[in-house]
Amino acid sequence: MKIMAAVKRVVDYNVNVRVKADQSGVETSNVKMSMNPFDEIAVEAATRLKEGGHASEVIAVTCGPAQSTETLRTALAIGADRGVHILTDVELQPLAVAKLLKAAVEREQPQLVILGKQAIDDDAGQTGQLLAALLDWPQATFASNIRIGANTATVTREVDGGLEVLELTLPAIVTTDLRLNEPRYVTLPNIMKAKKKPIETWSPADLGVDASARLKTLKVVEPAARKAGGRVNDVAALIDKLKNEAKVI
Amino acid sequence: MTTLVIADHEGARLKAATLNTISAARQLNNGVHVLVAGHDARGAADAARIIEGVDRVVLVDAPHLADGLAENIAAQVLMLATSYTHVLFPATAAGKNVAPRVAANLDASQISDVIAIHDADTFDRPIYAGNAIATVRCDDAIKVLTIRTTAFDAAPSASAPAPVDTKAAVAGTQRARFVRREVPVSERPELTSARIVVSGGRGMGSAENFALLDSLAQKLGAAVGASRAAVDSGFAPNDWQVGQTGKIVAPQLYVAVGISGAIQHLAGMKDSKVIVAVNKDAEAPIFSVADYGLVGDLFEAIPQLTQAL
Numbered sequence: 001m002k003i004m005a006a007v008k009r010v011v012d013y014n015v016n017v018r019v020k021a022d023q024s025g026v027e028t029s030n031v032k033m034s035m036n037p038f039d040e041i042a043v044e045a046a047t048r049l050k051e052g053g054h055a056s057e058v059i060a061v062t063c064g065p066a067q068s069t070e071t072l073r074t075a076l077a078i079g080a081d082r083g084v085h086i087l088t089d090v091e092l093q094p095l096a097v098a099k100l101l102k103a104a105v106e107r108e109q110p111q112l113v114i115l116g117k118q119a120i121d122d123d124a125g126q127t128g129q130l131l132a133a134l135l136d137w138p139q140a141t142f143a144s145n146i147r148i149g150a151n152t153a154t155v156t157r158e159v160d161g162g163l164e165v166l167e168l169t170l171p172a173i174v175t176t177d178l179r180l181n182e183p184r185y186v187t188l189p190n191i192m193k194a195k196k197k198p199i200e201t202w203s204p205a206d207l208g209v210d211a212s213a214r215l216k217t218l219k220v221v222e223p224a225a226r227k228a229g230g231r232v233n234d235v236a237a238l239i240d241k242l243k244n245e246a247k248v249i
Numbered sequence: 250m251t252t253l254v255i256a257d258h259e260g261a262r263l264k265a266a267t268l269n270t271i272s273a274a275r276q277l278n279n280g281v282h283v284l285v286a287g288h289d290a291r292g293a294a295d296a297a298r299i300i301e302g303v304d305r306v307v308l309v310d311a312p313h314l315a316d317g318l319a320e321n322i323a324a325q326v327l328m329l330a331t332s333y334t335h336v337l338f339p340a341t342a343a344g345k346n347v348a349p350r351v352a353a354n355l356d357a358s359q360i361s362d363v364i365a366i367h368d369a370d371t372f373d374r375p376i377y378a379g380n381a382i383a384t385v386r387c388d389d390a391i392k393v394l395t396i397r398t399t400a401f402d403a404a405p406s407a408s409a410p411a412p413v414d415t416k417a418a419v420a421g422t423q424r425a426r427f428v429r430r431e432v433p434v435s436e437r438p439e440l441t442s443a444r445i446v447v448s449g450g451r452g453m454g455s456a457e458n459f460a461l462l463d464s465l466a467q468k469l470g471a472a473v474g475a476s477r478a479a480v481d482s483g484f485a486p487n488d489w490q491v492g493q494t495g496k497i498v499a500p501q502l503y504v505a506v507g508i509s510g511a512i513q514h515l516a517g518m519k520d521s522k523v524i525v526a527v528n529k530d531a532e533a534p535i536f537s538v539a540d541y542g543l544v545g546d547l548f549e550a551i552p553q554l555t556q557a558l
Contacts, residue, residue, distance in 0.1 A: 016512065017377045026381050038494075094349070095358050120493065122376050124361045129319065129349035138425035139319055141346050144487070154428065158487050159342040160496075161439070162432035166318075169424040178480070178494060179487050214358045218371065218384040226519055229540035235553040238525065241541050246523045248445070248502040249469065249558070 001111035001170070003055045005046040005080060006101055007039040007062045009071040010121040023219040035071045038116025040078065041176040044183040045146060046114050047079030054148040057081050059108055063100050063211075065089050069199065076194035077186045083199035084108070088211055090204075094122075096211040098130035103207035105135060110171065112153060117142050117175040128175035138168040142177040250369075251280040251304075252335040255326060257343050258285060260315075261292035265442035266339035268300060269398035274337050275302040276366045276401075282307055282333070286325045286418075288315035294413050301407040307414050313421030316430075317343055320422040323350035328419050330355060330391055334369065340395035340497075341441070352393040359393045360385060362497075364400035378493035378516035398441065399499035399520050436467075440489065443472035445502045448491055448518070449484065450476040452507020452528065452547060456484045461551045462506060468558045474498065474518075476508045492517035507547045510535025527551065 011017055012032040019026055035043075046058045060075035061084040062068045072083035086100045105113060118125035132139035140155035144163065147154045157164045158177045204211040232238045242249045252274040257264040267283070274281045282305045285294040294308040309325055326347070330336050336351060338344030340362050352359035364382070365373035371386045372394065440446065447466045449459055459473070466473045475485035477492050491498055493516040503521035508514060510526070510533055518524070519538050526539035527547050536542040543550055 011377070013513075017380050019381050026377060093358060095353065095356075098353060118494070120378065123378065123493065124359075125345055126349040126352070126359050126361060129346065130353040130359075132319075133323065133350040133353035138422060139346075139350070140425075141319070142342065159430075159432075160441070161435075161488060162430065164316075164430045165428040167426045167428050172424075177487065178477070178490075214387075214389070215360065216386045216388070218386055220376070220381050220383045223375070223379060223382050226524075226538045228537045229524075229542065231536075231542045231544065233543075234545075235543070235550055235557060238541055238543055238554070239557055242502070242523070242525070246502070246540065248523050 001055055002057045002059060002108060003046040003049060004059045004061055004105065004108060004110040004113045005039070005042045005075065006113065006115040006127070007043060007060055007071050007075050008036045008116070008119050009033050009062065009064055009068045010036045010119055013037055013120060019220055019222045023221055025217070025220050033067070035074050036116050036119045038118060038176050040183040041178070041180050042114040042116050043075045043078045043080055044181045045176060048181065049146070049148060050079070059084060059110065061086065061101065061104050063088065063092055063097050072199055073194050074186065076197040077190045078184060082197055085199055085201045086204065086207065087201050088204050090211055091213045092211060093213050093215055094124045094126040094130055095214065096209070097127050098134055099209045100204060100207060100211060101127070101131050102134045103209055112170060112172060112174065114174045114176060117177055128173050132173040137171055137173050139173040140166045140168055141175040143174050144177050144179045146174055146180070250334050251282055251332070252277050252337060253329060253333040254281060254283045255336065255338045255344065255347070256283050256285045256293060256297055257339050257341050258287060258290060258293035260287050260290050263293045263296040264341070265403060265439070266341045266398045267297070268403035269401045270337050270339040270396045271300055271302055271404040272401040273363065273366060273396040274335070275404065277335055277369055279334065280304045284309070284326065284329060286314050286322050287317070288312050298411040298413055299407050301405045303407065303411045305411055305414060307416055309416050309418050311418035314418060316427035318422065318425050318427060319346045319350055320425050322347045323354070324419050326351045327354050333391060335392045335394065338395045340397050344395050348393055348395050355391050355393065357389040357391055357393050358387055359395070360387060361395050362397045363394045364397050375516070378513050379519070380512060397497060399497050438470065438472045440472040440474055441496050441498055443500055445469045445471035445504070446474050446491070446498050446500045447471045447504045447506065448474035448476065448508060449479050449506050450508030451478040451482055453479060453484055459484055461548070465551055465555045468555055476511070476514045505535050505539070506551060508535055509533045510538065
């Protein structure tokens with residue numbers, strides 16, 4: 001079977017983002033960009049399933065501007081066999097991405113689509129579930145383990161308070177949580193190999209999808225800063241403050 | 250103009266997050282209905298009907314709703330959703346799992362982690378781990394929101410109970426099956442609704458050392474949390490994780506022990522009423538949000554603190 005892994009180019013995890021002075025968004029020019037960490041886990045999971053003999057091909061797909069190709073190359077260096085780039089410069093919101101991915105799924109016919117549980121830029125955490133609903137496929141979000149059986153995926157999910165195990169009939173959608181795997185270190189030979197792997201480019205129009213933004217962002221501001229408090233010298237002083245000043249214990 | 254709140258519950262019991270979501274719903278100045286979809290969920294429905302601001306409880310009780318499968322709960326919500334202007338879920342693991350499925354079927358743009366409601370169409374939500382707050386307007390006929398529970402107070406009890414309507418369930422899916430749940434029984438309160446949270450970071454050094462926090466938490470009646478660094482190092486289970494990619498908490502008192510204070514961690518706890526930081530590194534960023542900072546060795550300070558309480 002084919003597995004599709006969806007990846008997104010985002011502001012790197014270690015960048016301290018700054019809100020633009022005109023309140024139109026956050027500064028993304030001249031900022032380090034990387035693959036969304038949860039998507040790296042998705043590509044790694046897909047690659048391991050292929051290495052374990054459960055998949056014939058891993059297709060990495062991304063939606064976004066020309067630079068998103070770099071993110072696809074990273075996915076190919078981890079182990080995806082080929083890439084699909086749905087090229088668009090419009091501001092993509094989760095519902096539009098899910099519609100584009102649905103069209104890609106209908107073309108490629110994967111049996112399993114693995115996505116990150118959330119992107120660390122918009123923190124929406126929706127795309128996998130939206131895609132599952134649009135395709136009318138079963139879903140297992142926040143996965144920490146995936147086992148493939150005969151026409152099934154048995155997925156352990158991270159839920160409030162512990163874990164839950166679901167069995168899904170394929171085709172299905174899985175979104176990744178942190179502990180599913182630790183993505184491999186991408187080696188130079190694999191980066192070189194990735195450069196030779198094929199990437200197809202499609203447009204939203206090719207797929208018959210209107211990807212325009214529906215939610216209107218009125219403004220983006222910095223959150224109210226929390227004032228830095230004082231220091232205490234020892235445990236006795238701390239207890240005194242908590243009891244008599246803050247009155248929380 | 251009526252809002253439907255989807256209850257997060259455990260059958261007999263309503264989860265605290267539902268009360269915060271009801272508070273958010275009341276700010277829309279609409280009627281508020283609460284859907285309890287589950288099995289043997291009469292207890293949760295009875296709890297929901299005595300919450301202030303709830304005008305009606307809709308109870309759908311069926312065996313295939315027992316385990317909260319997203320496919321089945323979403324189908325149930327969709328059966329009702331077109332009678333409402335807003336559908337609100339708490340931004341819990343359960344709510345986040347189901348809400349987008351509902352939105353997609355309504356061709357609506359779901360809005361995640363709402364922290365403020367300006368009017369019926371305009372909402373604030375955090376982006377970039379809470380380093381920016383976006384104000385967004387939604388023109389969809391039915392708005393589907395998840396509510397960040399720490400941003401809204403829990404709704405109080407009502408004087409008069411609301412009526413409970415029982416509705417028949419729609420058919421469930423055969424393509425997703427619940428296998429089992431592994432939820433360790435804990436004497437500690439639930440992390441997201443605890444009054445006090447004691448969290449450990451990489452500075453704890455090992456899983457065994459987390460026992461220090463357990464003793465302190467026991468004394469304080471607190472829940473135990475962890476930073477992502479501590480979870481990644483295998484010191485603590487993932488469902489203890491506080492931060493951008495874990496749980497969002499806002500207790501009365503948050504005690505950060507051996508946590509440096511990466512922005513991703515601050516995203517999960519900076520709305521706590523009082524923050525205490527214990528760290529041997531005087532330059533650690535956690536001190537910039539702490540009300541009371543103690544620079545010192547946690548392996549001395551925490552046992553002393555536990556002893557003295």
